[in-house]
Amino acid sequence: xxxxxQVLAFCCxxxxxxxxxxxxxxxxxxxxxxxxxxxxxxxxxxxxxVLRAFERGFDGVMVVGCHIxxxxxxxxxxxxxxxxxxxxxxxRALGLGEGRLVMDAASASEGxxxxxxxxxxxxxxxxxxxxxxxxxxxx
Amino acid sequence: xxxxxKIGVFICHCGGNISDVVDVKAVREFAEKEDDVAIxxxxxxxxxxxxxxxxxxxxxxxxxxxVVVACCTPKMYEDxxxxxxxxxxxxxxxxxxxxxxxxxxxAHRHEPDKATxxxxxxxxxxxxxxxxxxxxxxxxAAIQPGVAVIxxxxxxxxxxxxLANLGHKVTLIEKSPTIGGNMARSVKTFPTDDCAMCTxxxxxxxxxxxxxxxxxxxxxxxEAKRSPGKWTLTVEKKPRYVTDACIGCDRCTERCPVSTAKxxxxxxxxxxxxxxxxxxxxxxxxxxxxQIWTIDPDHCFYFLKNGACRVCSMVCPxxxxxxxxxxxxxxxxxxxVIVATGYREYDPTPLAHxxxxxxxxxxxxxxxxxxxxxxxxxxxxxVRRSTGKPADTIAMVQCVGSRGAPGxxxxxxxxxxxxxxxxxxxxxxxxKARPETEVYILYNDLRAYGKGFEEYYARSxxxxxxxxxxxxxxxxxxxxxxxxxxxxMLTGRRLRIPAxxxxxxxxxxPNPVEGLLASLHLDRTADxxxxxxxxxxxxxxxxxxxxxxxxxxxxxxxxxxxxxxxxAAAMSAAVFLGSGQMTLNPLVAEVDPALCRACDRCTExxxxxxxxxxxxxxxxxxxxxxxxxxxxxGVVCPTGAISVRQFTKPQILASIDALAPMAVVP
Numbered sequence: 128x129x130x131x132x133q134v135l136a137f138c139c140x141x142x143x144x145x146x147x148x149x150x151x152x153x154x155x156x157x158x159x160x161x162x163x164x165x166x167x168x169x170x171x172x173x174x175x176x177v178l179r180a181f182e183r184g185f186d187g188v189m190v191v192g193c194h195i196x197x198x199x200x201x202x203x204x205x206x207x208x209x210x211x212x213x214x215x216x217x218x219r220a221l222g223l224g225e226g227r228l229v230m231d232a233a234s235a236s237e238g239x240x241x242x243x244x245x246x247x248x249x250x251x252x253x254x255x256x257x258x259x260x261x262x263x264x265x266x
Numbered sequence: 267x268x269x270x271x272k273i274g275v276f277i278c279h280c281g282g283n284i285s286d287v288v289d290v291k292a293v294r295e296f297a298e299k300e301d302d303v304a305i306x307x308x309x310x311x312x313x314x315x316x317x318x319x320x321x322x323x324x325x326x327x328x329x330x331x332x333v334v335v336a337c338c339t340p341k342m343y344e345d346x347x348x349x350x351x352x353x354x355x356x357x358x359x360x361x362x363x364x365x366x367x368x369x370x371x372x373a374h375r376h377e378p379d380k381a382t383x384x385x386x387x388x389x390x391x392x393x394x395x396x397x398x399x400x401x402x403x404x405x406x407a408a409i410q411p412g413v414a415v416i417x418x419x420x421x422x423x424x425x426x427x428x429l430a431n432l433g434h435k436v437t438l439i440e441k442s443p444t445i446g447g448n449m450a451r452s453v454k455t456f457p458t459d460d461c462a463m464c465t466x467x468x469x470x471x472x473x474x475x476x477x478x479x480x481x482x483x484x485x486x487x488x489e490a491k492r493s494p495g496k497w498t499l500t501v502e503k504k505p506r507y508v509t510d511a512c513i514g515c516d517r518c519t520e521r522c523p524v525s526t527a528k529x530x531x532x533x534x535x536x537x538x539x540x541x542x543x544x545x546x547x548x549x550x551x552x553x554x555x556x557q558i559w560t561i562d563p564d565h566c567f568y569f570l571k572n573g574a575c576r577v578c579s580m581v582c583p584x585x586x587x588x589x590x591x592x593x594x595x596x597x598x599x600x601x602x603v604i605v606a607t608g609y610r611e612y613d614p615t616p617l618a619h620x621x622x623x624x625x626x627x628x629x630x631x632x633x634x635x636x637x638x639x640x641x642x643x644x645x646x647x648x649v650r651r652s653t654g655k656p657a658d659t660i661a662m663v664q665c666v667g668s669r670g671a672p673g674x675x676x677x678x679x680x681x682x683x684x685x686x687x688x689x690x691x692x693x694x695x696x697x698k699a700r701p702e703t704e705v706y707i708l709y710n711d712l713r714a715y716g717k718g719f720e721e722y723y724a725r726s727x728x729x730x731x732x733x734x735x736x737x738x739x740x741x742x743x744x745x746x747x748x749x750x751x752x753x754x755m756l757t758g759r760r761l762r763i764p765a766x767x768x769x770x771x772x773x774x775x776p777n778p779v780e781g782l783l784a785s786l787h788l789d790r791t792a793d794x795x796x797x798x799x800x801x802x803x804x805x806x807x808x809x810x811x812x813x814x815x816x817x818x819x820x821x822x823x824x825x826x827x828x829x830x831x832x833x834a835a836a837m838s839a840a841v842f843l844g845s846g847q848m849t850l851n852p853l854v855a856e857v858d859p860a861l862c863r864a865c866d867r868c869t870e871x872x873x874x875x876x877x878x879x880x881x882x883x884x885x886x887x888x889x890x891x892x893x894x895x896x897x898x899x900g901v902v903c904p905t906g907a908i909s910v911r912q913f914t915k916p917q918i919l920a921s922i923d924a925l926a927p928m929a930v931v932p
Contacts, residue, residue: 171897
């Protein structure tokens, strides 16, 4: 069976989530293994959610918010950026450090950007192969 | 856990948009077996009446206490479905949307099997979330009647009149002794050359005499406090030392010794931009409102010399002088606030190559406007300040302090928008009054963007105004002249203009009202102007509920645009006030007092001053009118005491688990 990466994308309501909607409306395609969780703001992105996602077998985690300077809540994306940088060090220690967590931005009008981000990230996960945690979790 | 809740799952075909890709029946059969799902059904169009009737019927008949509608993005119909659910007796916040159109059938339309599997995961994710949702109480707060307008320039005046005409009680607060603002100084207005005062003065009178307007002049907002539906402004009224018994006879000003030839104290007139002096007791300008004189205690002999001079008091026939007057504090309680604090002219002194402040024959456009006023310091004539003789050659320099290099602390990066037309206007006025005058406008780009502007600009060229593309490198006083050296970019020639008067088209910059803005929780954009809610589609609203912005406080604009925006701000305020009550968004942070340790982490990260630690109970308290529900606090809270409703950790974790690869058995 070919490996189909499973990705969890945390999207803020105003930008990332709207961009994903926009991608859909524009009929831009990306793999169905990209699953979206809607947050109001990436500012509510707890590092633990990332760990939980890997624990439950996801191969990669995306956090898609507003561009820096465009946060609907002023600085939620800045906090998210810091928190994700912090949890990345933990991921490295767990052997998940090859860029399996990415934080990026796509504004509400950037459907194509979202699709591109999703496609590129899935491709990267495909190259990396399944998350090493999958096996551990399965055991 | 099964049996705790009764959840209904409604899967929309979207007339094929979903069902052509996703196997709706399979999703329905999958959903039926999920925990707590009492009913799963599929509907052709959830957004049509049939769908909503079905939703309401099932809620009523099955007593549903949770609903997942699997359809298009929540941005489309979440509000509608929640309202319909509420009508049917269910708490609206127990309804969630599973987005299986934009984020599934549309995005994976060539992979129906995978799309169907994903749709199942999405539905499961939302069912798991709904299982953990709690009903939310929608709180409302009555909006305090009344509106405060801060700033008595044309923006504030216009907004006040409109709101007052609609029956709202308006408190118009102006910092200086009179209303009128910068427009009052402008002499004529482009592109029609109307007399500024002739158009402004009737509006000043209207607002001054309006029964619904309380006017507080010489008054400043010291603090603004927010509570649900209400702003409480603390306004300090400075003492004028002249009571309203003043009859406007001007005898006090005539006799005041300050600024007379022999006086050691000379005061620059704010009204005349330093081109004339004023007395210590004064009326800013003849049409000023209210017509009550003001004593400037910083320059009055009575205050400076221990009561040595009382001339004004002695000559006043109305006994209106009261040296014992003290500052007063007024409390203004309103539901809405319009910020119309306007602009001031940029001070070009830091641009040393323009010699402003070093030579009297280098002035700004605002000073020049005062010269062109028939009532002004030079009686309407463009004269050399150094000699008092008419200026035969005038060079105007554009973009002074505007459109500067990014990061240069001495200048602004933005375009001030009005200076091009101000220069065209002033150049024309001179050419009309004294055609033999040579007028040069040295520009970078001439922006004649408004209605009638291009024609106005063309007319100025017919009148003989000379346009040179290029900004001067140096402005050098030399003998009786001011030499302006400029490279003409269109001809490649270097020109030296021996000017009698150099007029700098200085930038518009926001009035320094940082304290007020901070008190109102308003942000500024990088250029220092008030940040609007959305630069494109909400230019009069701000991110703070009940606070609106009008005029140059929001960004440089001409009088036409200021009036239009002031009208829009008044309308926005009227709609807000007219609703009578505001709904408080329930999707905001909530504190579990049992877990809170009062560590202040949440208050540190909150951008909206929406949370503070109560000093008595030592528990964080949320201001639900201020909280926006961004959830930053929940991440930094070390004990998990604080979280945003419907986005709590257990709720989000349930969604993660449900979407996980191993969760769904195909």
